[in-house]
Amino acid sequence: MPEGKLCNKQTVDTKELLSALLNDKSGKQYYEEMNHLDVDSKALWGLIQKSCKSRLRTWLEICAHCGMCADSCFYYLANNRDPRQVPSYKIQSTLGELIRRKGNVDNAFMQMCMDTAYSKCSCCTRCGLYCPFGIDMGIMFGYLRGLLFSQGFTPWEMKIGTGMHRIYRAQMDVTTEDWVETCEWMVEEYEDDWPKLTIPIDEKNADIMYTVNAREPKHYPDDLAEAAVLFHIAGEKWTVPSEGWEETSLAMFAGDWAACKMQVEHVYAAMDRLKPKRMVVTECGHAYRATVIEGPYWAGLKSGQPPVESIHYVEWVAEALRTGKLKIDPAKKIKEPVTYQDSCNYIRNAGLGDIAREIMSYIAEDFREMSPCREHNFCCGGGGGLNGIGRYRQQRNIGLQVKRDQILATGAKMVIAPCHNCWDAIRDMEEIYHIGIKWSFLKPLLLNMVIVPDDLKPKEE
Ligand code: SF4
Numbered sequence: 001m002p003e004g005k006l007c008n009k010q011t012v013d014t015k016e017l018l019s020a021l022l023n024d025k026s027g028k029q030y031y032e033e034m035n036h037l038d039v040d041s042k043a044l045w046g047l048i049q050k051s052c053k054s055r056l057r058t059w060l061e062i063c064a065h066c067g068m069c070a071d072s073c074f075y076y077l078a079n080n081r082d083p084r085q086v087p088s089y090k091i092q093s094t095l096g097e098l099i100r101r102k103g104n105v106d107n108a109f110m111q112m113c114m115d116t117a118y119s120k121c122s123c124c125t126r127c128g129l130y131c132p133f134g135i136d137m138g139i140m141f142g143y144l145r146g147l148l149f150s151q152g153f154t155p156w157e158m159k160i161g162t163g164m165h166r167i168y169r170a171q172m173d174v175t176t177e178d179w180v181e182t183c184e185w186m187v188e189e190y191e192d193d194w195p196k197l198t199i200p201i202d203e204k205n206a207d208i209m210y211t212v213n214a215r216e217p218k219h220y221p222d223d224l225a226e227a228a229v230l231f232h233i234a235g236e237k238w239t240v241p242s243e244g245w246e247e248t249s250l251a252m253f254a255g256d257w258a259a260c261k262m263q264v265e266h267v268y269a270a271m272d273r274l275k276p277k278r279m280v281v282t283e284c285g286h287a288y289r290a291t292v293i294e295g296p297y298w299a300g301l302k303s304g305q306p307p308v309e310s311i312h313y314v315e316w317v318a319e320a321l322r323t324g325k326l327k328i329d330p331a332k333k334i335k336e337p338v339t340y341q342d343s344c345n346y347i348r349n350a351g352l353g354d355i356a357r358e359i360m361s362y363i364a365e366d367f368r369e370m371s372p373c374r375e376h377n378f379c380c381g382g383g384g385g386l387n388g389i390g391r392y393r394q395q396r397n398i399g400l401q402v403k404r405d406q407i408l409a410t411g412a413k414m415v416i417a418p419c420h421n422c423w424d425a426i427r428d429m430e431e432i433y434h435i436g437i438k439w440s441f442l443k444p445l446l447l448n449m450v451i452v453p454d455d456l457k458p459k460e461e
């Protein structure tokens, strides 16, 4: 059977196809069909010749097999230094072999590549810091995922995720109506406590266009309300777009390059339409990476920059605290020991380590660094889409042990994680390993300690 009904080389562009995938609980039929999926070697080799550029080819060729990258990978450490978890081995035995064989590989090889690309690499890019040649397996596995996607070898949840982006321009089935209604609903919920609170929609020429992770309107609408309250207290002139409000990209994790472009162009169109001075993205690492770092290239923007200046939420928070737009009540600073989960996507890949420490200096009395930290920090264990893939749950849980031990060594009771994926991974780690910690985004913490100007408080009855 060359092509399955659910598992095939086609992209998911209709609600019917998406619904069929969603109805296949845990992807049972999907993975069964994958066992029979043909590999179109000619098309695969054609794609490699067209898309595998000199940087990746050079990296594959110049690897000295020195093994210096081994200890940099948290999977290697978490799996008792299994030689099969050495970054260079993982990429040479998959992408390297695929190219050496000119795409002449079979179904079992492709499934091995998929299992390696998703369950042995979170694309955290840490190894690239430690290789003397800067060879970065995170970049290469991201590329390999794209080759696998073109042949239908993609985890079930990722195939659903790309379908969501293609159909809804969001990683979840949140329509424009759902989004606008959620904004209105949150204002209604919070306006008794915050008179004159608004979530302005489609305001032109605002100072800030705020964009989110679709999980917020879908599952955590209070996050949106908290963002609104903090902008309100800070006196910001801000807006959200009715279309182009979703920053994340499961398409990036899945290697669906066409959907990556569609998604990010939707956000850039909102910038072009509303002409804000700046865009602020919520507390999400991969959303920032997708829209601010990778997105301009997907969209073919020669500047390598989004159409307007775009910053991560932590940059806005640090600026608001520095300029006094947000003031912290010293009596309400966090007293218990607290640590910070440095996200690979905006700390390692965008250099925001100092910004995070600046925020800690305002809000935490006993801040403790993980070791290693900043750009050298280990992945939380759930990056690259791994948190959401049932097939690799066991491997993910083993990987979480490295983060568990890092947190335990700090003695902290609270982990601040301004990244959705990191937040999820740390929550799951606590549920599995019970080390007795709390975890939080910045917004609820800030709301508990910020000084509220009298004119923003509700009037006494
Ligand atoms: S450190 Fe670099 S050169 Fe050495 S094995 Fe790893 S990827 Fe290859």
Ligand code: SF4
Binding pocket: 072, 073, 074, 075, 087, 090, 120, 121, 122, 123, 124, 125, 126, 127, 128, 136, 137, 138, 139, 379
């Ligand atoms: S990118 Fe991260 S997870 Fe992947 S091989 Fe390198 S260190 Fe390991």
Ligand code: SF4
Binding pocket: 122, 123, 124, 285, 286, 342, 343, 344, 345, 346, 378, 379, 380, 381, 382, 383, 384, 419, 421, 422, 425
């Ligand atoms: S989930 Fe967080 S720590 Fe893990 S790879 Fe993504 S940004 Fe890095």
